[in-house]
Amino acid sequence: MKKVVLSLLLIGGLSGVAHAQSDVSLGLKAGGSLTDFVGADAAFYEKQFGFHAGIFANIGITQLVAFQPELLYSQKGAAQPLTGSNEKLIDRLHYVDVPLAFHVNADGLFFEAGPQVGILAAAKSKVGSASTDIKGRYNDVDLGYLAGLGYQRKSGLGIGLRYNGGITKVQQKFTVGNTTIQARSRNEAFQLYLTYSFGG
Structure with a gap:
């Protein structure tokens, strides 16, 4: 009798693991970004194009809700027109972003929202072919949020559109004389992107 009970428990456990695994898929994503600085002191900045790419895991919580943590390389930053010149000064920021997105699914169509943390890996200022390291001008950690929508199944191709908004100030404060300035x-x-999910 013990063997029968143990066998039933083992079969039940294995089927539970198989069901849990079927609700998890891994994937790749990549796409283009249109980025900018916003805020009271950012009126003179202009948008610039970049890209982002990385990996994700989509974890089903219920039939309608999923949790999707991601690890992305993201280009951000903005451009400034130079007075009396056709050139632009481009501040290009390179982040390792960790979005924590919650999806509400409806047969592949999803709506998403959640927090995000970004770690600044590098920052360059460029005019024409001249480039300067400006990482010291920017904060190492960028806290923000995301919201978006798209179409994504547990396997195969998907597409999405996402907005990333920063909560913390992007530039470091500095002191001039006795005055501390915080932009x-x-x-x-x-971000407009394509995904590819590997089974679930």
């Missing part, structure tokens, strides 16, 4: 500017990015 009121934050990151923002619109």
